[in-house]
Amino acid sequence: MKDHSAKLSILKTLSQGGFHSGEELGDQLGVSRAAVSKHIKGIQEWGVDIFRVQGKGYQLAKPMQLLDQEVLNQALTTPVELIPIIDSTNQYLLERTDSLESGSVCLAEYQAKGRGRRGREWVSPFGSNLYLSMFWRLDAGMAAAMGLSLVVGVAIVEALEEIGLEGVKLKWPNDLYYQDKKLAGILVEMSGQAGAAANLVIGMGMNLMMSDKTEGITQPWSSLSEVAESQNIDRNQLAITMIKTLNKSLADYELQGMSGFVERWNRLDNFLGRPIKLIMGPREISGISKGINEQGAVLLETEQGIESYIGGEISLRPSSSES
Known part of the structure; x- marks a missing residue:
């Protein structure tokens, strides 16, 4: 796996706010200013807007809060792995279903090969959204997984409501909408044998503070920052609340099936x-x-x-x- 530690270190410093000179960043890493400039270009390729002012240094165009493994671990009992740079959180879990505990989560800051339904690309700029996948072992088997994306959608909107964000709706079968524009997408992938437990990987990509300059999206979209208006979104707290709500909703689904979710879905149907x-x-x-x-x-x-x-x-x- 490619070493991104230098770029991540630069981003951690820049996320603190203000200008940081190439010399300062180079001293922290033990590299030249030319090497810092090269790393900055690599970061910009991840979709991060950084600008440079002569005599002052580099600054993020807008504030960025990074996900924090320690904060996540302290708040959650379920296993959570934060991998800042990844091809796909879903693919990472799919390749490890034999060794994972049900409820295990993978989070990322940037996906190089994020994907949506039917193999479509999911545009995944660094640090401006939430990319989350959860592994779930469904003992009732693959036939019982029908409609699971609906359950996940309900859980995510209810998590948003729990932290005071109202007005997000659901679009059948796997999208979240705000004011008729796409806010998030859900991708459920599964494997298993007939008559045995189903291994499910539930992926969710949500736009939080995506730049208007983001390219590669072909439909109207919105960001959670529009829903929150002036309210600051704590990305770590958002992830924690979603993971807890997902765990509870999936456990409810195992006991009740879809019957426990019909009214909850219809209340939120866009x-x-x-x-x-x-x-x-x-x-x-x-x-x-x-x-x-x-x-x-x-x-x-x-x-x-x-x-x-x-x-x-x-x-x-x-x-x-x-x-």
Whole structure:
């Protein structure tokens, strides 16, 4: 694994605020100012906005709070591993399912190969979002995992509400929305044998303070900073609250199944009562969204009455007839 310790050390210093000269940073690391300049360029490639003023040095364009392994360990009983630079938190856990304790978590500051549903890239700039994956061993097996992304979505919104952030909604089957724009995505990946426990890796990427200059995103998006307005977001506390809420919700799901989550989901459904269309490959079905049922299927009121739809290749969009 590539050594990023010098870049991370520079970022830790810059995150304290103010200007820091190349000489000061070089002295801390025992390297030249030219080497510091090279590291700064590498950090900028991670999506961090750093500027330099002649005679003053380097400064972050906006404040940054780094995740802290010690703070996480003190607050949580579940195993948590913070790996600042990683290809993918989901992939890291998927490769270790045989040795992990159920509830184990991997957090990162930057993902080089973050991914969403259907193999899409998940844009993952350093330190401006939250990238979290949890391993869960579901004893009831893979068939019982149907609808799990819905449970995770409910847990995450309830975690946000717990710390006073209101107005975040859910989009079936795996997104969080704020004011009709994507705030976070959920990716559940699983492995296992028929008749045996299912190994689940639940990934979540949430925009916290993403720059307007971020490239590579093709749909309208929002950041948690918009939800919080003037309230400061403590990234460590946010991660801790989410991990605790996820653990509790997954344990509830094992006992109750989807039945315990239907009302909780429908309360948060971004499109409830609104015209929508389901895109199923070449097919499009229009109707009024009526929430979900106990199988985790989306309910749609059409001319034929209320119909349910479920499947990994269904996309949901607001109807073009909606203003």
